[in-house]
Amino acid sequence: MFFLTNIWVVPLLPAAGAALMLLFGRRLAKNLVNACCVGAVAFAFAWTDLAVWQFTHSGLPRYEHVLFTWLGSGGGKMLYVLHGGGTAEFVVNAGVLVDPLSCVWLLFVTFVGMLIHIYSVGYMAHEGGYYRFFGYLNLFMFSMLTLILANNFMMMFVGWEGVGLCSYLLIGFYFHKHSASTAANKAFIVNRVGDAGVILGSLTIFWLFGTFDFVRVTELARAQSATLMGTGIMTAATLALFVGACGKSAQIPLYVWLPDAMEGPTPVSALIHAATMVTAGVYMVARSNALFVLAPETMKVVAVVGALTAIFAASIGLVQNDIKRVLAYSTVSQLGYMFLALGIGAFAAGVFHVFTHAFFKALLFLGSGSVIHAMGGQQDMRFMGALRKKIPTTYLTMLIGTLAIAGIPGLAGFFSKDEILWQAWSAHHGAFRALWYVAFVTALMTSFYMFRLIFLTFFGGPRMAPEVEHHVHESPRSMTLPLVVLAAGAVLAGYLGVSPSIARLVGIHGETNRFEHFLAPVFENSAENSSNAASALPAEDQKNDGPPSEYLLMALSVAAAGAGWWSAWRAYGKCSDGVREPIAVAAPAVYRTLLNKYYVDEFYDKAFTGRSEVDGVRLGAIGAGDVLWKFDAEVLDGGVNGAGWLTRAFGIVSSWWDKWVIDGVCVNGPAVVAQLLSRPVRLVQAGLLQWYALVMVFGVAGLLWYYVLR
Amino acid sequence: MLEIGIMHYLVVGGLLFLIGMVGVITRRNVVIIFMSIELMLSSVNLNLVAFSRLYGLHGQVFSLFIAADAAAEAAVGLGILIAFFRNRATVNMDEVDLLKW
Numbered sequence: 094m095f096f097l098t099n100i101w102v103v104p105l106l107p108a109a110g111a112a113l114m115l116l117f118g119r120r121l122a123k124n125l126v127n128a129c130c131v132g133a134v135a136f137a138f139a140w141t142d143l144a145v146w147q148f149t150h151s152g153l154p155r156y157e158h159v160l161f162t163w164l165g166s167g168g169g170k171m172l173y174v175l176h177g178g179g180t181a182e183f184v185v186n187a188g189v190l191v192d193p194l195s196c197v198w199l200l201f202v203t204f205v206g207m208l209i210h211i212y213s214v215g216y217m218a219h220e221g222g223y224y225r226f227f228g229y230l231n232l233f234m235f236s237m238l239t240l241i242l243a244n245n246f247m248m249m250f251v252g253w254e255g256v257g258l259c260s261y262l263l264i265g266f267y268f269h270k271h272s273a274s275t276a277a278n279k280a281f282i283v284n285r286v287g288d289a290g291v292i293l294g295s296l297t298i299f300w301l302f303g304t305f306d307f308v309r310v311t312e313l314a315r316a317q318s319a320t321l322m323g324t325g326i327m328t329a330a331t332l333a334l335f336v337g338a339c340g341k342s343a344q345i346p347l348y349v350w351l352p353d354a355m356e357g358p359t360p361v362s363a364l365i366h367a368a369t370m371v372t373a374g375v376y377m378v379a380r381s382n383a384l385f386v387l388a389p390e391t392m393k394v395v396a397v398v399g400a401l402t403a404i405f406a407a408s409i410g411l412v413q414n415d416i417k418r419v420l421a422y423s424t425v426s427q428l429g430y431m432f433l434a435l436g437i438g439a440f441a442a443g444v445f446h447v448f449t450h451a452f453f454k455a456l457l458f459l460g461s462g463s464v465i466h467a468m469g470g471q472q473d474m475r476f477m478g479a480l481r482k483k484i485p486t487t488y489l490t491m492l493i494g495t496l497a498i499a500g501i502p503g504l505a506g507f508f509s510k511d512e513i514l515w516q517a518w519s520a521h522h523g524a525f526r527a528l529w530y531v532a533f534v535t536a537l538m539t540s541f542y543m544f545r546l547i548f549l550t551f552f553g554g555p556r557m558a559p560e561v562e563h564h565v566h567e568s569p570r571s572m573t574l575p576l577v578v579l580a581a582g583a584v585l586a587g588y589l590g591v592s593p594s595i596a597r598l599v600g601i602h603g604e605t606n607r608f609e610h611f612l613a614p615v616f617e618n619s620a621e622n623s624s625n626a627a628s629a630l631p632a633e634d635q636k637n638d639g640p641p642s643e644y645l646l647m648a649l650s651v652a653a654a655g656a657g658w659w660s661a662w663r664a665y666g667k668c669s670d671g672v673r674e675p676i677a678v679a680a681p682a683v684y685r686t687l688l689n690k691y692y693v694d695e696f697y698d699k700a701f702t703g704r705s706e707v708d709g710v711r712l713g714a715i716g717a718g719d720v721l722w723k724f725d726a727e728v729l730d731g732g733v734n735g736a737g738w739l740t741r742a743f744g745i746v747s748s749w750w751d752k753w754v755i756d757g758v759c760v761n762g763p764a765v766v767a768q769l770l771s772r773p774v775r776l777v778q779a780g781l782l783q784w785y786a787l788v789m790v791f792g793v794a795g796l797l798w799y800y801v802l803r
Numbered sequence: 804m805l806e807i808g809i810m811h812y813l814v815v816g817g818l819l820f821l822i823g824m825v826g827v828i829t830r831r832n833v834v835i836i837f838m839s840i841e842l843m844l845s846s847v848n849l850n851l852v853a854f855s856r857l858y859g860l861h862g863q864v865f866s867l868f869i870a871a872d873a874a875a876e877a878a879v880g881l882g883i884l885i886a887f888f889r890n891r892a893t894v895n896m897d898e899v900d901l902l903k904w
Contacts, residue, residue: 781902783829
């Protein structure tokens with residue numbers, strides 16, 4: 094049990110690496126930087142493995158351990174009146190919680206994190222600020238692990254803010270590029286909107302339950318489900334949390350920062366903006382599942398937002414030309430799938446998709462990094478092509494990742510995506526069936542844009558400049574090794590959660606979904622507690638809707654994946670000189686709209702930042718941009734300047750007082766008096782020896798006269 | 804023939820002391836001042852020796868001590884004098900007024 098009871102060491106390992114890098118990294122040799130940072134994460138991965146192994150063999154439902162009290166007086170001095178009328182002490186403990194849910198996240202975060210650290214050694218070898226990059230990456234690992242291991246909302250929020258900060262730092266890694274620094278600002282500011290939601294949600298939960306601890310909140314929520322079911326306050330709290338999840342996990346309307354985040358180095362895009370950080374929102378919703386099932390309205394919002402984000406982002410991804418942007422919109426779209434699953438109550442299916450997605454999306458991003466590396470920095474797919482033979486390892490691994498994300502049977506994405514599609518069809522007795530159609534079209538689009546990426550990059554004729562073509566080379570071993578390992582993960586990860594119906598298809602009967610079974614203790618909201626969500630859980634009680642139609646849906650989604658593949662091949666498989674976009678030919682207006690991302694950025698720019706002007710009056714959402722700016726410039730800054738002016742005025746008075754009264758009267762005054770008094774005395778002291786002798790003689794003569802002669 | 808008594812010695816001693824004192828106060832050259840101090844010491848010795856005729860030998864013993872003291876003082880004084888001359892290139896007392904604030 095040693096590794097489990099000391100699980101708190103895991104986040105501290107990369108924290109130590111980060112501290113070392115950011116304090117002394119400039120003076121360290123590259124080998125030492127590699128050893129510290131990659132070593133810290135690898136060690137954390139090994140520790141996590143052992144801890145999870147001990148946890149699964151301990152038979153405990155969960156392992157919770159409070160390290161110390163972080164916030165709170167402990168003496169009853171911070172009592173708050175709760176929603177229900179009772180009082181509760183405001184206490185936040187720094188503690189760790191290991192349960193099946195955090196186990197899943199711990200494993201893939203440390204595993205993918207380790208591989209991406211190894212990959213970065215090769216990718217960043219010729220970049221400046223090498224130590225800074227690894228320092229930030231390690232800091233990110235620390236924050237992410239804090240987020241996952243936290244046992245209450247406030248500690249999770251610490252990690253939540255930490256990953257946001259690291260995301261900002263790493264997007265803006267090439268800070269001398271204006272686009273990178275604005276993208277970093279955008280990510281930070283948009284995330285801030287979501288973070289406000291997290292705080293509001295957490296505090297509302299404290300107001301309701303008098304505690305921040307996940308375990309306690311879950312217990313209380315399940316115990317009081319009858320009274321809390323569907324109340325306004327539950328809806329408000331969960332909606333606030335979901336706003337936070339929207340920010341971090343890039344859902345409509347806060348998804349806009351994620352595509353821009355591709356300005357960061359590619360390993361960062363893979364680690365933070367594809368595999369780990371953006372799933373934090375999913376983690377939080379899954380972690381608060383007991384609360385969300387008590388707010389059916391919020392669940393509907395989650396499901397609809399997820400489905401809309403999925404199709405919205407996928408449609409933008411159809412026409413993007415930057416290889417990383419295609420993957421970024423793909424990430425947003427896949428995150429939408431996850432929220433769709435959460436929203437319909439299929440928490441385990443959503444988490445399973447997070448798990449498989451981490452492998453194949455990290456793989457695809459690292460592969461795209463390898464392609465960019467080979468192309469000498471070129472990211473536009475219109476100027477690639479025919480790289481299949483030149484960088485075979487990258488090609489094969491990316492092809493595996495594409496097959497996985499497209500949902501080709503036998504690879505990871507098929508199992509998880511199919512589970513979500515099936516749940517969307519069957520959950521709540523088909524109440525969300527409309528969302529299935531959305532998800533189905535998204536699956537078709539996903540397959541199309543991913544194979545478009547593959548064909549434009551690796552097939553057809555070379556469209557790059559001859560000198561670039563001559564320069565193309567396979568990446569170093571440290572980059573291809575993670576690709577191969579992740580490709581293996583992208584194939585195999587799905588077999589952890591094979592659904593019973595698929596198992597029956599290959600002749601294995603009586604098998605339960607092992608992944609779902611593992612997570613069951615976290616999501617056990619019993620039927621009477623949550624009448625809505627219960628029917629979302631596995632399909633056993635829906636025999637009438639059972640396997641036959643599930644097989645039909647499966648066949649349909651495989652057909653969609655195949656159709657996407659085939660149409661992408663028809664459109665892009667053989668283009669050698671120029672790229673002809675079929676959408677641009679068929680409907681130019683649609684193509685322009687998609688290429689410009691539905692003009693959402695422009696809309697936000699006009700509506701919220703109020704940057705457009707009409708006759709000198711700045712427009713904003715109800716003029717808010719300008720009003721807020723004026724408020725800031727005149728009221729807030731006025732207050733700041735007023736405080737400054739007051740300080741200055743007081744300083745002038747104070748300095749006058751010091752100069753004339755303290756120094757003048759009190760210090761120099763006595764000195765002047767002493768000097769004046771001493772002036773006659775000084776006259777006697779001429780300094781001439783013979784003068785002193787003469788005075789002495791007269792003195793002796795005077796004494797003689799006085800005592801002897803008188 | 805006048806008997807030379809103790810009063811004669813005292814008058815000679817007093818005159819020598821006055822001469823020495825005036826020398827100390829009025830002369831500029833440190834060496835002369837030094838010699839004048841020796842003259843004052845000698846006059847004191849003369850007094851002691853003269854009184855020893857009346858009160859026993861203690862006075863003569865004291866005069867020996869004073870002679871030894873004068874020798875030591877002369878050695879130290881001349882050492883200071885030479886060190887001073889090296890610094891200031893003068894031995895005139897009126898040019899030396901360091902003993903003031």
